[in-house]
Amino acid sequence: MPSTALQVARTGLDAQDTRMRVIANNLANVSTTAFKRDRANFATLAYQDMRVAGQASSNQTTYATGLNLGTGVGVQSTTRVDQQGTINSTGNALDLAISGNGYFQILLPSGQLSYTRAGNFSLSAEGQLVTSQGYVVQPAITIPNGAGSITVAKDGTVSAMLPGSTAATQVGQLTIASFANPAALQAASDNLYGETLASGPAQIGAAGTAGRGDIAQGSLEASNVNIVTELVDMIECQRAYEINSKMISAVDDMLKNANQTL
Numbered sequence: 001m002p003s004t005a006l007q008v009a010r011t012g013l014d015a016q017d018t019r020m021r022v023i024a025n026n027l028a029n030v031s032t033t034a035f036k037r038d039r040a041n042f043a044t045l046a047y048q049d050m051r052v053a054g055q056a057s058s059n060q061t062t063y064a065t066g067l068n069l070g071t072g073v074g075v076q077s078t079t080r081v082d083q084q085g086t087i088n089s090t091g092n093a094l095d096l097a098i099s100g101n102g103y104f105q106i107l108l109p110s111g112q113l114s115y116t117r118a119g120n121f122s123l124s125a126e127g128q129l130v131t132s133q134g135y136v137v138q139p140a141i142t143i144p145n146g147a148g149s150i151t152v153a154k155d156g157t158v159s160a161m162l163p164g165s166t167a168a169t170q171v172g173q174l175t176i177a178s179f180a181n182p183a184a185l186q187a188a189s190d191n192l193y194g195e196t197l198a199s200g201p202a203q204i205g206a207a208g209t210a211g212r213g214d215i216a217q218g219s220l221e222a223s224n225v226n227i228v229t230e231l232v233d234m235i236e237c238q239r240a241y242e243i244n245s246k247m248i249s250a251v252d253d254m255l256k257n258a259n260q261t262l
Helices: 005-028 227-261
Strands: 038-044 048-051 067-069 073-080 087-089 096-099 104-107 113-116 136-138 150-152 157-160 169-173 176-178 203-205 214-217 219-221
Touching: 005 038, 005 073, 005 227, 104 176, 150 214
Parallel strands: 096 219
Antiparallel strands: 038 073, 048 067, 087 219, 096 214, 104 113, 104 136, 150 157, 157 169, 176 203
């Protein structure tokens, strides 16, 4: 069935509704640690070829141009913008940020590995480094009971002052996961990402090696959402939605006039 102007305008409304939802989620997470903003991508829907360029005409010539009618727009995908967020100092020894590429590894209760750039960690009752949800950071690192100051070097080496010691003792080594296509990681709740076939398997290594970023202790990566950019996008989205709404009203008026004429 051929698409009418009403149907085409409706696809425009649906597209802008999706775009607004993406913008709303970005703004909602403007203060979320290490959040990466999303962008909605759109593509034209199939064209109705009423006449193909080069087709023979009734007067034994060929048409120099075709007659192709678009059927609207569709949401193609969403893209995560993996731009580095600002690294802010917190002064908390267990706050860690990755300056550059890579992700911390997190072990879920199901035994599955997930990944995050949100390094607002703490110690569990057992002395393990965990996320705010209690998920254990991998490789598992246990800080001995009674240990003093904790130091995390930029390469991920974790040291602590043990009771009776005059020098820090290495208690573990954090490693960083990198991916061939990090944009294809599956976003989940709790600032976590999951591996997918499109992302490729995790490549594990020390921070600062093979393109992986360094670890900054006492710091957290901020959300990369720019409020001004999102507000400008929101205004553009509102205007586009209004235009498509007016198109529906205009087509409706045309149909009413046609019915009255007939």
